[in-house]
Each structure stands twice: as structure tokens, then as C-alpha cells.
Amino acid sequence: xxxxxxxxxxxxxxxxxxxxxxxxxxxxxxxxxxxxxxxxxxxxxxxxxxxxxxxxxxxxxxxxxxxxxxxxxxxxxxxxxxxxxxxxxxxxxxxxxxxxxxxxxxxxxxxxxxxxxxxxxxxxxxxxxxxxxxxxxxxxxxxxxxxxxxxxxxxxxxxxxxxxxxxxxxxxxxxxxxxxxxxxxxxxxxxxxxxxxxxxxxxxxxxxxxxxxxxxxxxxxxxxxxxxxxxxxxxxxxxxxxxxxxxxxxxxxxxxxxxxxxxxxxxxxxxxxxxxxxxxxxxxxxxxxxxxxxxxxxxxxxxxxxxxxxxxxxxxxxxxxxxxxxxxxxxxxxxxxxxxxxxxxxxxxxxxxxxxxxxxxxxxxxxxxxxxxxxxxxxxxxxxxxxxxxxxxxxxxxxxxxxxxxxxxxxxxxxxxxxxxxxxxxxxxxxxxxxxxxxxxxxxxxxxxxxxxxxxx
Numbered sequence: 001x002x003x004x005x006x007x008x009x010x011x012x013x014x015x016x017x018x019x020x021x022x023x024x025x026x027x028x029x030x031x032x033x034x035x036x037x038x039x040x041x042x043x044x045x046x047x048x049x050x051x052x053x054x055x056x057x058x059x060x061x062x063x064x065x066x067x068x069x070x071x072x073x074x075x076x077x078x079x080x081x082x083x084x085x086x087x088x089x090x091x092x093x094x095x096x097x098x099x100x101x102x103x104x105x106x107x108x109x110x111x112x113x114x115x116x117x118x119x120x121x122x123x124x125x126x127x128x129x130x131x132x133x134x135x136x137x138x139x140x141x142x143x144x145x146x147x148x149x150x151x152x153x154x155x156x157x158x159x160x161x162x163x164x165x166x167x168x169x170x171x172x173x174x175x176x177x178x179x180x181x182x183x184x185x186x187x188x189x190x191x192x193x194x195x196x197x198x199x200x201x202x203x204x205x206x207x208x209x210x211x212x213x214x215x216x217x218x219x220x221x222x223x224x225x226x227x228x229x230x231x232x233x234x235x236x237x238x239x240x241x242x243x244x245x246x247x248x249x250x251x252x253x254x255x256x257x258x259x260x261x262x263x264x265x266x267x268x269x270x271x272x273x274x275x276x277x278x279x280x281x282x283x284x285x286x287x288x289x290x291x292x293x294x295x296x297x298x299x300x301x302x303x304x305x306x307x308x309x310x311x312x313x314x315x316x317x318x319x320x321x322x323x324x325x326x327x328x329x330x331x332x333x334x335x336x337x338x339x340x341x342x343x344x345x346x347x348x349x350x351x352x353x354x355x356x357x358x359x360x361x362x363x364x365x366x367x368x369x370x371x372x373x374x375x376x377x378x379x380x381x382x383x384x385x386x387x388x389x390x391x392x393x394x395x396x397x398x399x400x401x402x403x404x405x406x407x408x409x410x411x412x413x414x415x416x417x418x419x420x421x422x423x424x425x426x427x428x429x430x431x432x433x434x435x436x437x438x439x440x441x442x443x444x445x446x447x448x449x450x451x452x453x454x455x456x457x
Contacts, residue, residue, distance in 0.1 A: 053245040055083065056134045057193050058330075067390045074326040075333065077188040079181045082152045084137050084145075085193045098176040099151040106154035109207050120207065121150045124199050131197040131245065149200045156196070156247065157204055157214075159185055160221045186225070187323035192330045192337075195246035216240050222254050225327075228319035228373055249341070251332045256316065256345045257301045278355035280405055281362035284313065289406055291356075291368045293317050297449035302352065302398070304405040311406060315352075320374035325385050335394060344395040349392045353401065357383055 063067050079085050080095035107114045126144045129137050137145055163186070177185070188194055205214030218238040223231045236254070244250035253371045278284070281291060288310040294301055294317075301316035331346040357363060363379040365371035374382050 048162060053131065053249075053339055055085075055136075055193075055195055055197070055246065056334070056340070057085065057133065057448070058333045059336050062333055062336060062390070062392070067388055071325075071329055071388060071390075074329045075191060075193060077191055077194045078184045079177055080155065080185060080188050080189070080194075080195045082156065083196050084132060084140065084148070087148065088252070089216055093346050094177060094181070095155075099155045101176070102155045102158045103151050104258050106158050106208075107156075110204075112207065117154075117204070117207075118146065120203055121153070121200065124197075124203055125149065128197040128200050131199075149196060152196050153200045153204050156189060157201060157208075157217075159189065161217050163221065184323070187326050190251060190327045190330060192248060192333045195248055195444075196422070198246050198250065199242045200377060201247065213239060218250070222251055225251070226255065226318055228375070230323070233388065248330060248334055252334060252346055253341070254301070255331070256349045259443050278352060278406070280358040281356045281365045282359070284356075284406070285365065287406075289313055291315060291366065291369050291371060302349065304402050306405060307409070315371045317371055320372065320376060320382060320385070322376065325388065325419065328389065332389070332391060343398075344393055345398070347391045348394040350386070350389050351394045352402065353390055354386050355384045358382060 002115060063072055065077075069256075077086050077089075077092060079092065080099075081089060081092045086092065096306055103114060103117075107117055122142070125142055128149055140148065202213070205217075208214075209217065211283065215238055216232055219232045219236075220230055222238060223229070225235060236257075238250065238254055242250060242253055244253070279287070279289075282290070289311065289312070291313050292315075293315045296384070300314070303314040305312045305314065328346070328350055334340060335344050335347050357366070360379040360383060363372065363374075365383045367374075367379075372382070373454070376385070
């Protein structure tokens with residue numbers, strides 16, 4: 001009987017889940033379950049639940065598909081190793097020499113000796129070691145592991161601080177790593193298997209930036225990645241309410257803001273069985289659904305608004321560069337790992353963009369609306385980049401809130417007719433001019449006919 005019911009379900013049907021949320025959060029497992037419920041129902045929270053996070057490696061299942069095999073190099077560092085997973089690889093040896101230089105520079109900038117930095121780092125070395133997969137740090141003594149953490153942290157923070165501002169000393173990297181090596185550092189800093197615990201970075205950030213704990217420095221760097229320009233967004237904090245495991249997790253949480261809905265947790269909610277894709281940008285425009293760039297004051301980076309005869313799909317502005325693909329893939333891989341935040345915001349964003357971008361005309365429309373900025377060779381490269389992404393799972397609440405809003409708009413017959421009328425006859429200046437001329441000719445012909453047939457007094 002159950003099998004027959006499953007066979008009869010159609011694509012438009014929904015599976016209903018009733019999740020009781022009246023019980024208090026009493027332990028780590030129930031707190032993570034509550035976080036999962038919050039994500040699925042679109043309710044955000046500023047409370048930070050404790051979780052047993054680990055520096056995971058890329059899930060093997062992501063690498064088994066054809067696209068996964070083609071993208072396998074995007075998960076491996078090209079210039080510098082951070083942490084134990086790729087440490088001592090011969091191809092990355094040159095960067096190890098440069099880490100000694102950045103260690104001395106960071107020590108000088110803080111006014112503390114290297115020995116003092118070493119002692120400060122040693123206070124968190126055991127917590128940092130616990131962040132890695134069991135057995136991955138067994139070959140390192142506490143002294144060796146502490147040295148590795150200190151050198152890696154100084155390298156990361158010096159780059160983050162100086163790169164967005166075009167600091168003169170940052171270009172000395174070329175002497176050690178070459179221009180192409182220097183250009184790849186930004187990519188390597190945000191690889192899943194190339195992370196150091198944020199508790200390590202936090203020690204040095206608090207030392208050098210005691211007032212804001214590194215908020216401005218991280219804010220500038222993340223906005224440089226997002227928008228391709230140096231800016232500080234005071235309305236959007238990097239470190240507020242966040243206890244990140246590593247830099248990649250922190251950037252992921254800053255990259256996209258989830259839409260917030262004021263909905264009680266004890267209510268039932270729909271979980272769409274099949275995540276049908278969006279229409280492309282040009283198809284949405286033909287239906288009079290226009291893409292707009294979100295304002296800085298917006299609380300959500302993805303939002304759909306329906307009006308009288310049209311709709312607006314609001315998207316945050318993002319920059320795309322040659323290393324964006326690797327960074328996006330590693331954020332997706334992080335969301336696919338166990339013991340990670342459950343909102344799947346990056347996977348959902350990229351799934352949306354995959355649906356929107358199918359051809360060059362879609363890219364041009366996003367560029368025209370200031371939603372997308374790219375430094376790739378041509379618009380076709382952007383289409384190819386998004387086509388290469390494989391997104392195994394998305395936040396169905398967020399994805400379907402957007403998609404169902406568009407479908408509801410299209411279900412209105414009069415809105416559909418108006419959209420077709422405006423697209424077919426007023427979709428461009430030439431179409432509008434032709435329609436007006438044709439209308440003028442019809443009106444003129446009608447008036448002439450009426451005057452000819454009307455009897456004179």
C-alpha cells in the first residue's frame with residue numbers, strides 16, 4: 001500500500017513534516033536539531049550552539065562524478081600549505097621559506113618577539129590540535145605543531161591585512177613566490193583542506209587589534225572578495241554572533257545572508273519533494289520578473305517581491321574572478337561535510353545562479369543590473385564556470401520560497417497576459433515604436449472611416 005502511494009505522488013505534491021519545538025535545548029544533539037529546524041523554517045538566531053567541529057577533508061562522493069574529477073585540482077593548494085593536511089609537499093616548499101619572512105614581519109608589527117608569539121600560541125595549541133581529524137597530527141610534537149600554527153597564522157593574517165589595501169610590502173611576495181604564485185594565495189587561503197583553526201588566528205588578531213579584534217581587517221578582505229573593491233560595511237559585521245571553526249567557515253557565513261521570516265517554530269511547514277530549477281534570466285525577464293541588485297540596507301541577499309503586474313528578484317552583487325570557482329567549490333564541499341552548519345546557504349545561492357545563467361545574454365543582463373562583476377576572459381567563461389558546479393543539496397526552504405513566489409506570480413492570468421503584451425510589443429524601443437506607429441495608423445484609419453460613413457447634416 002505504501003509503495004502504491006509513493007508511486008502516485010506527483011511532482012507538485014509536498015511532503016509535510018510536523019516538528020515539535022516546545023522542548024528546551026538540553027544537550028549538544030538537541031541544540032543541533034534545533035539549529036536544523038531553524039534553517040528549514042527560515043528563522044535565524046543569534047544564539048551560537050556548541051558543535052564538535054572538525055577540519056574535514058573533501059567528501060569522497062564529491063569527487064566520484066565526472067564534474068567532480070574535472071574539478072579535483074580546485075581542492076588542492078597551488079602555492080602554500082596551511083595546516084597539516086598538505087604540509088611538507090615538495091611543490092609547496094618555496095612558500096615555507098617565505099613564512100619565515102612573514103613571521104618576522106608580523107612580530108615586528110605587533111612589537112612582540114617571536115618567542116612571545118610562540119608562548120601565546122602554545123596556550124591554544126591543544127585546542128587547535130583537537131580541531132583536526134583524529135590521527136592527522138600524530139606525527140607532530142607540540143613544539144612542531146605550535147611552530148606550524150604560528151607560521152601559518154602570521155602568513156594568513158599578513159596577507160589578509162595588506163592585500164586589499166595594495167600595501168607596498170605585499171608585492172615583495174613576488175620575490176619569493178613569483179607573480180603567478182602571489183596571485184594564487186587568495187585561492188589557497190579558502191580551500192577546505194587548507195585551513196588552520198580560527199582560535200589560532202584569534203590570538204594574533206586580539207594582540208594586534210585589541211579594540212575590534214580584527215573586525216575591520218576581515219571586513220575589508222571579505223568585501224574585497226565579494227565586490228572586487230576595498231570597503232568596510234559597518235551594517236554587516238564579520239565577527240558578530242559568530243564562533244567560526246576556520247576562515248572558510250567565517251567567509252561562508254558572511255558571503256550570503258539568509259532571508260528572515262517571522263514564523264513560529266511550532267507551525268507545520270512544507271518541504272518540497274523536488275527542487276525544480278528556476279527559469280533563466282532572459283526567460284524571467286520575458287515574464288516580467290526583473291532582477292535587481294539588493295541595497296546595502298537589505299537584510300537578505302536573495303529575495304523575491306511580487307507587485308501588481310511584475311515581480312522583482314533581488315540578488316546581492318558579487319564579483320567573479322579566475323579563482324572564484326575554487327572558492328565556491330570548497331564552500332560547497334564544506335557544507336556537505338558532517339558537523340557543519342545546516343543552512344546550505346552557499347549551495348543554494350550557486351544552485352540559483354546555475355539556473356539563472358544558461359547563456360551569454362543572461363550574463364549581460366546581470367552585468368547591466370550590477371548584480372555580477374567579472375574579470376574572466378568573456379561572458380561565455382562565466383556560463384561555463386557555473387555549468388561546472390555540482391550542487392548535491394540545497395536549503396529547500398529558501399530555494400522554494402523564491403521559486404514558489406515566481407510560480408504564484410505566473411499563475412495569475414491577467415499578470416501573465418500583461419507580461420506577454422509588454423514583452424511582445426514593448427520589449428525594446430523598436431518594438432515599442434512599431435507598436436505605437438501601428439496603433440496610430442489603426443486609429444487614423446478608424447477616424448477616416450468613421451468620418452466617411454457619418455452622414456453630413
